Amino acid sequence: MAKSSYNKPALTYSQQISQLQNRGLIISNIPRAKHLLESISYYRLSGYWYPMLIDKSNHLFKEGSTFQNAFDIYCFDRRLRILVLRELEKIEVSIRAKMIYILSHEYGAFWYQDSILFKNLIRHSKTLGSLQNEYERSDEEFIEAFRNKYTDPLPPSWMMLEITSFGTMSFLYSNLKDGRTKRMIAKHFGLNDRTFASWMHSIVYLRNVCAHHSRLWNRSMSIQPIKPQKTSKCWMDDSKVSNKKVFFILSMILFLMQTINPSNTIVVRFKKLLAEYPNIDVSAMGFPDNWKDEKLWK
Incomplete structure (x- = not known):
């Protein structure tokens, strides 16, 4: 298909509402719809009424499609992201703590600077550059105290990695040379270490999706975590499960929380959220018919 220049004009809120109505979307409360378009934006909400389109080329809605239903999906998605972010924080902190502990005891306080430990020297050099930038930007009191007391260009790992992004942590782990310490x-x-590196990378991507308030509920993940071949904790039958969808991501979180917080209430809270939004199609999130029967989800 030949490309062309974009020439659609910006629409007023009233024009946006008229356009949606002309395309078949039912709007029962126009003042409220106008307020939501003003507060959230047409384009952001469009991701939630997109599944309601019967003709996606001409943006025509299925019979009975409502603005309220699209907003309900938006609200569900927002609360789902909050639920996920709450757990990702615990996962990131736990992984950070374990990496610092094991690698510092094995290789010393400044292990992250030792190029011998890493597979790709160019990647390691770039990572050190990122760490240097994060160190120079930090205004944490313990970093200021280190700068004032010591001559070292960078602090020990238990300080440095506390101000490091999880994305940089993921790069550090994946670039570590294969061996006993990485496996530990x-x-x-x-x-195993290969699957763990993949899951860390996926967590970075997932966190960015949630932190930027992007649509999550029916997203096809651009970065997919590896399906584990063997685990030492409870997993699930993933043979018919897509690792591109939210169900796999949530299952991945549940798996990791067996180590981090075995008494977590994620499943209870998620089921409660679903009960509050009964119109949510869980199949669009990659949930199989028997998901409630999986031991991981009980």
């Missing part, structure tokens, strides 16, 4: 970290969480 992954084994603590019930995985």
